[in-house]
Amino acid sequence: MTDQAYNFAYLDEQTKRMIRRAILKGLAIPGYQVPFASREMPMPYGWGTGGVQVSAAVLTPDDRFKVIDQGADDTTNAVSIRSFFERTAGVATTTVTTEATVIQTRHRIPEVPLAEGQILVYQVPIPEPLRFLEPRESETRKMHSLEEYGLMHVKLYEDIARHGHIATSYAYPVKVEGRYVMDPSPIPKFDNPKLADCPAIQLFGAGREQRIYALPPYTQVVSLDFEDHPFEASRADHPCGLCGAVDSYLDEVITDDAGGRMFVCSDTDYCETRQAAGHRGKDAA
Amino acid sequence: MTPLLSVQGVTKRYGAHIGCADVSFDLYPGEVMGIVGESGSGKSTLLNCMAGHMAPDAGKVVFDTRTDGPRDTLTMSEPERRMLGRTDWAFVHQHARDGLRMGVSAGGNVGERLMAVGARHYGDIRARATDWLERVEIAPGRIDDRPTTFSGGMQQRLQIARNLVTGPRLVFMDEPTGGLDVSVQARLLDLLRGLVRDMGLSAIIVTHDLAVVRLLADRLMVMKSGHVVEAGLTDRVLDDPQHAYTQLLVSSVLQV
Numbered sequence: 391m392t393d394q395a396y397n398f399a400y401l402d403e404q405t406k407r408m409i410r411r412a413i414l415k416g417l418a419i420p421g422y423q424v425p426f427a428s429r430e431m432p433m434p435y436g437w438g439t440g441g442v443q444v445s446a447a448v449l450t451p452d453d454r455f456k457v458i459d460q461g462a463d464d465t466t467n468a469v470s471i472r473s474f475f476e477r478t479a480g481v482a483t484t485t486v487t488t489e490a491t492v493i494q495t496r497h498r499i500p501e502v503p504l505a506e507g508q509i510l511v512y513q514v515p516i517p518e519p520l521r522f523l524e525p526r527e528s529e530t531r532k533m534h535s536l537e538e539y540g541l542m543h544v545k546l547y548e549d550i551a552r553h554g555h556i557a558t559s560y561a562y563p564v565k566v567e568g569r570y571v572m573d574p575s576p577i578p579k580f581d582n583p584k585l586a587d588c589p590a591i592q593l594f595g596a597g598r599e600q601r602i603y604a605l606p607p608y609t610q611v612v613s614l615d616f617e618d619h620p621f622e623a624s625r626a627d628h629p630c631g632l633c634g635a636v637d638s639y640l641d642e643v644i645t646d647d648a649g650g651r652m653f654v655c656s657d658t659d660y661c662e663t664r665q666a667a668g669h670r671g672k673d674a675a
Numbered sequence: 676m677t678p679l680l681s682v683q684g685v686t687k688r689y690g691a692h693i694g695c696a697d698v699s700f701d702l703y704p705g706e707v708m709g710i711v712g713e714s715g716s717g718k719s720t721l722l723n724c725m726a727g728h729m730a731p732d733a734g735k736v737v738f739d740t741r742t743d744g745p746r747d748t749l750t751m752s753e754p755e756r757r758m759l760g761r762t763d764w765a766f767v768h769q770h771a772r773d774g775l776r777m778g779v780s781a782g783g784n785v786g787e788r789l790m791a792v793g794a795r796h797y798g799d800i801r802a803r804a805t806d807w808l809e810r811v812e813i814a815p816g817r818i819d820d821r822p823t824t825f826s827g828g829m830q831q832r833l834q835i836a837r838n839l840v841t842g843p844r845l846v847f848m849d850e851p852t853g854g855l856d857v858s859v860q861a862r863l864l865d866l867l868r869g870l871v872r873d874m875g876l877s878a879i880i881v882t883h884d885l886a887v888v889r890l891l892a893d894r895l896m897v898m899k900s901g902h903v904v905e906a907g908l909t910d911r912v913l914d915d916p917q918h919a920y921t922q923l924l925v926s927s928v929l930q931v
Contacts, residue, residue, distance in 0.1 A: 523776075536754045540761075540791025544776070544783050547790065550797055551782055551819050616797040 399446040399479040405429055409447035409602070413593060416604035421570030422534075423517050428600040438471060438496060439597030441513035445494045448509055448593070449475065454482045456490035461498040461639070461656030468496075487659050497560070499581040501638050501660040504590035506607065512575040514596035517603060519563045519573035539571045542614055550619055559624065565612045572603065572611075579613070580623045580639045586611035628653040631673030633664035677739050679704045679845060679877050680725070685734035687720050693901035694720035698734070700896065700906065704844070707871060707878045709892030709909060711885060711924065717901040718881040719849055725879065726766050726847045727756050738763075738845070761791050765838035769850035771830035774837070775822045781808060781833055782818040788841045807836040811866060828859035832866065839870065846871075846878040852887055864890050885928055889913060897921045 397403065405427075412426035431439040449455065455475055459467040463485040471494060472483050484490050487500040494511040504510060520530045523541050533541065542563050549557045562579035566572050574585055575594060585592065585605065592605040605611065615621040626640045631652035638660055640653040652673045655661035665674070678701035687694035695717035702708050710718045723729040725736050727748055736748045741763065748756055760766070768774040775784050785804040786794070794800050805815045811832040813825075822830050831851065838846065851867065852860040868891055871878055880891055888895055888909055895912045897905040897920065905918040916922045 523779075536757060538757065538791065540787060540793075543790040543795070544779055544787050547786055547797065547800065548779060548783050551780055551801075617795050618798050 396478045398451070399449045399475065399481075400432075401429065401443065401446045405443075406447040409443055412602040413444065413447065413604060416593070416602050417591070417606045419570075420605055420609050421566030421572040421603060423601040423603045425600055426602050428597045431597065433470070433474075435598040436515065437467060438494070438513035440595030440599075440602070441494050441496070441511050441597075442471060442474070442595075443597060444511045444593050444595035444602060445471075445475065445492060446479075448511070449479055449481055449492055451479070451481065453491045454484050454489055455479075456484050456487065456493045457495075458493065458498060458500065458657070458659075459496045460641070461500075462658045464658065485659050486663075487657075497576050497578075498639070498656060499577060499584045501635075501655070501657045502663075503584075504588055506589040508590040510588075510590050510592045512577075512592065512594045514573070514575040514594045514599070514601070517573055517594065517596040517599050517601040519561075519571050534570060537569070539565075542571055543616070546614060546616065546619075550616070556615065556619055556621070562621075563614050565614060566605065567610050568612075571614070574611075578625075578639055579621070580625045582611075582613045582621070583623055585609075626653055629671060630655045630661060630664075631671045633661045633669045633674070634671040635661070635664055635669070676703060677745060678702055678737075679706075679739050680879075681735075681737040681745070682725060683735040683737070685721065685724050685731045685736065687717075687724050687729065687731045693717070695724070695898070695901045698903055700903075702845075702877055702879065704877055705875050706894065707876075707880065707892045709888030709895045710879065710881045710898060711883060711888055711895065712898035713883060713924075716898040718883075718898055720901075721898070722847055722849055722879065722881045726764065727760060728766075761788055762841055763844050765841075765843040765846045767831075767834055767838055767846065767848040767851050769853045771822070771827070771834045774834040775830060777822050780819045780821055781813065781825070784822065784833060784837045785840050788837060792841060803840060807840050808833075810870070811836040812862075826859075828855055828863060831855065831863060835867070835870070839874070839876075842874070844877060846876055848878060848880045848882075850882050850884075851880065852882070852884060860887075867891060885913065885925065897924065 409426055412424045416424045431442055457468040457472045459465040475481055476483055487502045492509045496513045518530055520541055523545055524530050546556050560578050561573055561576045562582050564572050564574055587608050589607050591607055594603045613621040629636045632654050635655055638655045641656045642651055642653055644651050680702040683699050685698045686696050698721055712718050724731040737745045738748050739745050782804040785807050786800040789800050808815055808818055813829055822833055852863055892909045895909045896903050899920045905921045913925055916925050
């Protein structure tokens with residue numbers, strides 16, 4: 391069902407070439423934000439235009455593509471981006487993490503450890519970790535180039551001063567290979583340890599902000615913290631209601647207006663695989 | 676004795692205009708230098724050139740660094756100069772909001788310089804911030820309040836605490852008491868005088884207020900149209916002004 395009016399994967403070859411060059415530069419300088427000429431995509435900014443462009447540039451006809459949005463394969467964003475590439479690239483798609491070669495994600499890293507040969511593409515709304523502390527782009531660039539990252543700790547300091555602990559729970563800043571401070575896109579900080587030493591290639595695309603950055607396989611990624619307030623990967627303190635998993639990141643689902651709620655894995659593929667293997671949580675039908 | 680700061684022939688032009696021309700002086704450790712003059716006389720230009728905020732067209736600004744001895748800060752690499760700017764130097768702006776992060780709590784403002792030079796222990800940072808708030812007479816209970824909730828005088832004192840927390844050796848001040856009412860000015864001056872004495876700071880204070888230099892400065896430079904017209908010990912210059920412009924300046928102070 392490929393739409394023949396478009397080039398493979400929607401973007402023209404020159405554009406893909408330009409994006410691939412940015413990706414290669416990003417891989418060569420882990421954590422550095424490479425500017426690129428982001429294109430108008432047939433979807434609004436904020437829906438993953440950066441991730442879609444990166445995916446379009448790395449997809450080949452042999453790839454198997456998976457899209458997740460908050461961990462789920464069946465939400466609007468994931469469904470529409472998956473069908474977009476089914477139409478424009480005709481690539482095979484899957485919901486199984488281990489089968490996919492390219493995974494585009496919004497706000498999560500899959501629970502199943504990634505393997506060599508896989509590419510994880512993140513959708514990034516704001517690539518600049520220092521943006522809310524220092525609004526001037528000229529200044530933040532200078533801070534990156536001179537490695538002046540004291541300000542990032544001011545944000546964490548403010549968290550502790552106000553809440554008694556580091557309350558930043560997503561988009562938790564990390565330092566890459568002891569050099570660049572990077573915004574890992576709004577993934578929960580539960581996922582931060584998975585960024586480090588990952589066998590897969592991780593690419594980050596910000597469409598509106600026109601930046602691409604990357605983590606090559608097996609990169610050192612350290613979450614910033616204080617000596618007396620160390621980084622903690624937090625999760626809701628419950629087992630999954632459907633599959634009983636105690637090691638996965640959970641979504642809280644309100645089930646009625648009388649305080650009823652359940653906690654379920656946000657990674658739908660992980661949860662379904664476990665249920666198929668016979669695991670059952672307390673809320674499972 | 677090596678001067679802490681040696682300024683040699685600093686000149687800055689704005690096109691055909693002269694910002695400041697051929698200014699030279701030495702500042703020794705523990706000394707406070709006042710620069711006075713009317714608006715547009717080049718005081719702030721000179722200060723910005725010395726503090727590295729602006730590149731002068733000619734001249735040298737030699738600073739006696741802790742590690743390498745006297746070095747020209749204008750030919751230093753930018754990372755070195757910026758490092759100097761957050762360790763050995765401090766800059767107090769006229770308007771506190773230029774020197775503070777208004778969206779960050781008082782404690783975070785004081786702690787920023789510590790974190791910028793590598794402090795990574797929350798308890799220590801907080802203890803030192805509390806200590807410094809007390810030293811500038813801000814109640815420690817306000818450590819988590821934002822500077823937007825502070826009065827003008829408190830903001831200025833907070834800015835001073837934020838600058839002095841890393842124990843700088845040289846402080847640049849641009850009209851530190853400008854825009855404050857008289858009683859608040861007096862308290863701020865008292866505080867500054869105490870801090871300068873206790874810490875053995877050297878300071879360069881730009882002001883148009885002769886009372887400020889009389890209280891704080893050991894030596895005085897009078898500037899007019901970008902040139903230094905008179906320099907000497909503060910009391911000598913103010914009590915026995917030689918240059919016609921200085922005489923005018925001294926005689927135009929209102930006696931109440």
